[in-house]
Amino acid sequence: MKRRDFIYLTGLSTAATLMPGIPVFGxxxxxxxxxxxxxxxxxxxxxDVALNAARSKGASYTDVRIGRYLNQFVVTREDKxxxxxxxxxxxxxxxxxxxxxxxxxxxxxxxxxxxxxAAELAVATAKENSRLLSEPVRLAPQKGYGEVSWKxxxxxxxxxxxxxxxxxxxxxxxxxxxxxxxxxxxxILFLVNEQKYFASTDGSYIDQDVHRIWPTFFxxxxxxxxxxxxxxxxxxxxxxxxxxxxxxRPQDKINGITTLYKGxxxxxxxxxxAGAQAGEKLKAKSIEPGKYDLVLDPSHxxxxxxxxxxxxxELDRVLGYEANFAGTSFLTLDKWQSGKFNFGSKLVNIVxxxxxxxxxxxxxxxxxxxxxxxxxxxxxxxLVNYQTIRxxxxxxxxxxxxxxxxxxxxxxxxxxRMPNVSLQPSKEKKSIDDLIKNVxxxxxxxxxxxxxxxxxxxxxxxxxxxxxxxxxxxITNMVRDVAxxxxxxxxxxACSGIADESDYRLGGSFFDGKGQPSQSSAVSHGSSTAxxxxxxxxxxxxxx
Amino acid sequence: xxxxxxxxxxxxxxxxxxxxxADECEVNIGGGDSANIRYARxxxxxxxxxxxxxxxxxxxxxxxxxxxxxNEFDDASLEKVVRRSEELAQxxxxxxxxxxxxGPQTYQESKTFVQTTASITxxxxxxxxxxxxxxxxxxxxxxxxxxxxxxxxxxMMNSKGLFAYNTATGTNFSVTVRTExxxxxxxxxxxxxxxxxxxxxxxxxxxxxKAVSSVTAKAIEPGKYTVILEPAAAAVLLERIxxxxxxxxxxxxxxxxxxxxxxxxxxxxxxxxRVNIYSDPWHPDLPTSSWSGDGRPQEKTSWIEKxxxxxxxxxxxxxxxxxxxxxxxxxxxxxxxxxxxxxxxIKGTKKGVLVTRLWYIRDVDPQSLLLTGLTRDGTFxxxxxxxxxxxxxxxxxxxxxxxxxxxxxxxxxxxTVSVESNANYLLPPMKIRDFTFTSLSDAV
Numbered sequence: 001m002k003r004r005d006f007i008y009l010t011g012l013s014t015a016a017t018l019m020p021g022i023p024v025f026g027x028x029x030x031x032x033x034x035x036x037x038x039x040x041x042x043x044x045x046x047x048d049v050a051l052n053a054a055r056s057k058g059a060s061y062t063d064v065r066i067g068r069y070l071n072q073f074v075v076t077r078e079d080k081x082x083x084x085x086x087x088x089x090x091x092x093x094x095x096x097x098x099x100x101x102x103x104x105x106x107x108x109x110x111x112x113x114x115x116x117x118a119a120e121l122a123v124a125t126a127k128e129n130s131r132l133l134s135e136p137v138r139l140a141p142q143k144g145y146g147e148v149s150w151k152x153x154x155x156x157x158x159x160x161x162x163x164x165x166x167x168x169x170x171x172x173x174x175x176x177x178x179x180x181x182x183x184x185x186x187x188i189l190f191l192v193n194e195q196k197y198f199a200s201t202d203g204s205y206i207d208q209d210v211h212r213i214w215p216t217f218f219x220x221x222x223x224x225x226x227x228x229x230x231x232x233x234x235x236x237x238x239x240x241x242x243x244x245x246x247x248x249r250p251q252d253k254i255n256g257i258t259t260l261y262k263g264x265x266x267x268x269x270x271x272x273x274a275g276a277q278a279g280e281k282l283k284a285k286s287i288e289p290g291k292y293d294l295v296l297d298p299s300h301x302x303x304x305x306x307x308x309x310x311x312x313x314e315l316d317r318v319l320g321y322e323a324n325f326a327g328t329s330f331l332t333l334d335k336w337q338s339g340k341f342n343f344g345s346k347l348v349n350i351v352x353x354x355x356x357x358x359x360x361x362x363x364x365x366x367x368x369x370x371x372x373x374x375x376x377x378x379x380x381x382x383l384v385n386y387q388t389i390r391x392x393x394x395x396x397x398x399x400x401x402x403x404x405x406x407x408x409x410x411x412x413x414x415x416x417r418m419p420n421v422s423l424q425p426s427k428e429k430k431s432i433d434d435l436i437k438n439v440x441x442x443x444x445x446x447x448x449x450x451x452x453x454x455x456x457x458x459x460x461x462x463x464x465x466x467x468x469x470x471x472x473x474x475i476t477n478m479v480r481d482v483a484x485x486x487x488x489x490x491x492x493x494a495c496s497g498i499a500d501e502s503d504y505r506l507g508g509s510f511f512d513g514k515g516q517p518s519q520s521s522a523v524s525h526g527s528s529t530a531x532x533x534x535x536x537x538x539x540x541x542x543x544x
Numbered sequence: 545x546x547x548x549x550x551x552x553x554x555x556x557x558x559x560x561x562x563x564x565x566a567d568e569c570e571v572n573i574g575g576g577d578s579a580n581i582r583y584a585r586x587x588x589x590x591x592x593x594x595x596x597x598x599x600x601x602x603x604x605x606x607x608x609x610x611x612x613x614x615n616e617f618d619d620a621s622l623e624k625v626v627r628r629s630e631e632l633a634q635x636x637x638x639x640x641x642x643x644x645x646x647g648p649q650t651y652q653e654s655k656t657f658v659q660t661t662a663s664i665t666x667x668x669x670x671x672x673x674x675x676x677x678x679x680x681x682x683x684x685x686x687x688x689x690x691x692x693x694x695x696x697x698x699x700m701m702n703s704k705g706l707f708a709y710n711t712a713t714g715t716n717f718s719v720t721v722r723t724e725x726x727x728x729x730x731x732x733x734x735x736x737x738x739x740x741x742x743x744x745x746x747x748x749x750x751x752x753x754k755a756v757s758s759v760t761a762k763a764i765e766p767g768k769y770t771v772i773l774e775p776a777a778a779a780v781l782l783e784r785i786x787x788x789x790x791x792x793x794x795x796x797x798x799x800x801x802x803x804x805x806x807x808x809x810x811x812x813x814x815x816x817x818r819v820n821i822y823s824d825p826w827h828p829d830l831p832t833s834s835w836s837g838d839g840r841p842q843e844k845t846s847w848i849e850k851x852x853x854x855x856x857x858x859x860x861x862x863x864x865x866x867x868x869x870x871x872x873x874x875x876x877x878x879x880x881x882x883x884x885x886x887x888x889x890i891k892g893t894k895k896g897v898l899v900t901r902l903w904y905i906r907d908v909d910p911q912s913l914l915l916t917g918l919t920r921d922g923t924f925x926x927x928x929x930x931x932x933x934x935x936x937x938x939x940x941x942x943x944x945x946x947x948x949x950x951x952x953x954x955x956x957x958x959x960t961v962s963v964e965s966n967a968n969y970l971l972p973p974m975k976i977r978d979f980t981f982t983s984l985s986d987a988v
Contacts, residue, residue: 081637085611104592108615125591128666132674134587167637184796222797227804229797229911321584323688324720327903330986332726413590452906452939454918459939459985461916463908483908483916485939485983516582516690517592538982542912544800544814544945 047199053119059096063200067410098126100136140393144203150364154242180275187217214238221278230281293442302507302525308488312457327455344492349424350378359524370403422526442470497531557701566603576696584688655831658738661713679748689719730754731921754922770896775960791856815948823874832875881957881972938981
């Protein structure tokens with residue numbers, strides 16, 4: 001689903017009122033219908049029609065994705081339910097190689113004739129494209145897995161939870177935030193179930209069931225006298241989990257200057273804190289610009305990892321395929337080939353991971369039938385690998401794809417997307433307090449805020465939700481108007497402390513945009529709290 | 545699915561309404577075809593043709609509303625979708641902000657449909673891309689680009705007798721050309737309703753020229769500079785003011801348009817008096833639909849006149865509550881300019897920076913509308929009326945409100961496309977003093 005569609009359906013933007021009242025990515029359905037399943041045997045029959053039709057027209061390789069994409073949103077503000085939407089999108093995408101070129105066609109009519117016609121169209125498109133090709137597609141070898149399946153290890157299917165229970169939760173969230181001092185709150189539950197079937201001429205028939213959940217809110221507090229306002233967004237993470245994510249137990253909470261959440265989330269408690277903290281932000285001291293040591297919480301650091309490590313290690317960007325939109329990458333192949341490009345300090349170990357339990361990127365197999373795994377991208381500070389798919393593996397002399405292929409819908413062409421890219425925790429015992437106690441002049445940043453980075457991923461600027469000043473090893477007071485700017489390589493070389501595994505948490509994005517036409521993907525980034533020395537902080541306050 | 549004519553759409557919608565048993569209902573229908581070709585590394589990478597259509601019906605019982613959609617238009621399917629929306633409405637909680645659907649309206653005909661775009665062939669599309677690729681190859685440079693064209697119709701009807709219909713065509717093109725050594729990069733983007741106006745060859749030549757002339761960029765100190773923003777760069781900043789024109793957010797005190805004590809800047813001078821911004825659905829160079837998605841007529845509307853905020857946008861609920869006219873969010877934004885070309889603006893500049901494109905624009909502070917982002921694909925130092933040399937890219941932190949107060953001069957208006965929102969605008973190049981660059985970027 002595209003961010004634009006999300007904004008439209010949630011009614012979060014007035015600009016959305018210009019769009020005709022048609023949800024463009026799926027059809028609203030009754031909640032009960034979301035629980036119906038499609039028999040894999042039927043999907044295999046449909047897939048075989050496509051595989052055979054494409055082969056008979058001259059395709060040397062074909063893969064078929066039959067996708068049923070279910071979304072549910074519940075959107076509220078203050079004491080009102082604004083929207084409850086159930087949508088479904090169901091259809092088939094067929095991708096082929098013919099005459100050495102890719103071709104793609106998709107259909108939502110799943111009778112035999114329509115499927116065969118789409119397969120023919122995909123082959124015809126490939127043959128047309130082959131005339132403008134500079135080099136033929138080279139696919140890394142991939143064995144067929146036969147008929148296999150994978151299910152996200154969820155405890156409670158969100159689509160089975162009654163709407164009323166969800167509405168009651170959000171009404172409680174809003175009421176607690178208002179009681180704690182918020183003037184406005186918008187809260188949203190966003191639930192996703194991708195039922196994906198993949199088949200290819202390699203002999204795989206893969207049935208997968210993927211679940212995601214994202215509870216979030218936006219609180220605003222206004223000081224009427226001065227006309228100033230401040231916001232505080234939820235500290236939740238979107239997760240590859242079921243409704244159990246909303247059942248936080250004592251062991252899921254990290255108590256500190258504000259409560260942080262690990263693996264489970266207490267939305268009501270966080271809303272209450274947000275209501276109060278939005279008011280505190282209004283009274284906080286405006287930051288003095290300069291160099292600070294930054295202690296970054298995982299609820300903030302995930303986005304810095306995403307932008308400054310995740311995107312520049314996408315091999316398609318490195319090669320120039322995204323040059324016209326998202327951009328290219330400073331991590332050029334020669335830096336990888338040298339084997340000694342110091343991306344970060346020796347403490348920095350970053351992995352690509354498509355299997356981590358509870359993460360947004362976790363699947364058994366990617367969207368071109370490759371079994372997923374985990375690999376090093378930055379090892380002891382050195383760039384050692386990228387993220388690849390089948391037609392790129394040969395460029396890195398890899399024997400197989402790393403399983404990073406994804407399409408956001410049956411009607412979208414799959415391409416290289418980011419796996420979960422995560423900073424590994426310290427192996428030595430180290431707590432958040434251990435990091436803070438060695439900081440003389442610093443800022444502790446919690447939650448993600450404003451973010452911007454250049455098209456080759458050198459220069460970035462990030463804000464957060466909560467900023468606390470650190471003086472001589474102790475958190476003193478809240479500050480505001482903070483953003484930090486750095487160069488990716490300088491920043492990661494300034495990493496001088498990482499907390500241990502007991503602090504490791506996931507953050508993530510439901511709407512990572514890439515490609516033309518733009519596609520969204522959901523991805524997690526894990527880390528423990530980390531310390532970065534001497535980072536440039538600017539003051540963002542202005543008067544207009 | 546063919547494009548439904550006005551009569552066909554009317555008959556189909558009439559039938560859907562006839563199935564309704566709710567207190568009131570409203571139906572939107574729309575569809576069309578779009579096609580795209582994507583290329584990179586001087587070679588086509590993907591292409592696609594997408595045909596979509598859909599019908600959405602909202603049924604209301606009192607203030608309980610349910611919406612359902614369908615993409616099959618036989619009688620049984622249409623009746624089924626009406627019933628489903630009614631079931632969902634019965635299950636929904638009351639929405640206190642629901643406003644009864646709008647009654648019949650009169651619309652002037654839109655000028656958004658151009659037959660030549662509607663009848664484009666795959667060969668024409670491929671030729672447009674081939675011409676772009678040829679320019680890059682001839683210039684020993686590397687092109688990555690995207691061409692998209694579309695034809696579509698939309699119509700709506702409700703149980704109160706409102707009926708609206710429109711057809712539209714459009715094309716957006718963008719190309720990034722990089723030198724083979726990766727040291728220079730240039731960009732061009734074009735948007736039209738009429739694809740015969742699209743000249744991919746000239747656009748790619750401009751991008752190539754920018755790429756070649758931006759090689760060996762020098763680093764200059766960040767700080768406050770006089771800048772000349774080409775329309776593509778100005779668009780991504782200016783549109784943030786437009787996106788923020790919502791009256792409710794301003795009235796609630798959480799917008800750059802809010803003032804202490806609950807007042808707003810509506811009616812006040814906010815920017816330089818030479819700033820005039822309006823929307824006009826019948827402007828020949830930027831035609832847009834004559835009605836908004838909820839049936840409200842789009843009229844020629846002034847948003848900022850001589851620097852004064854003239855109008856804000858309203859939802860029908862908020863307008864009713866405030867007792868004012870419910871002006872919908874506009875489709876096409878036009879800013880008045882001057883008579884000078886970009887070259888003439890450069891000629892009149894003693895010291896400054898020419899910014900051809902801005903990128904990754906994000907809000908930093910909604911209170912001041914402070915934005916951050918970076919220059920990209922060709923940034924140049926101007927001295928004594930001439931471009932002297934290419935310079936390294938900058939990160940900026942600036943508010944478009946402050947920027948329009950620091951206005952020096954406006955050039956000749958042209959149609960451009962926002963790389964952030966894909967929206968088309970008519971904007972002049974702008975010369976702005978004291979534009980705030982806060983750091984350098986090594987990106988090319």
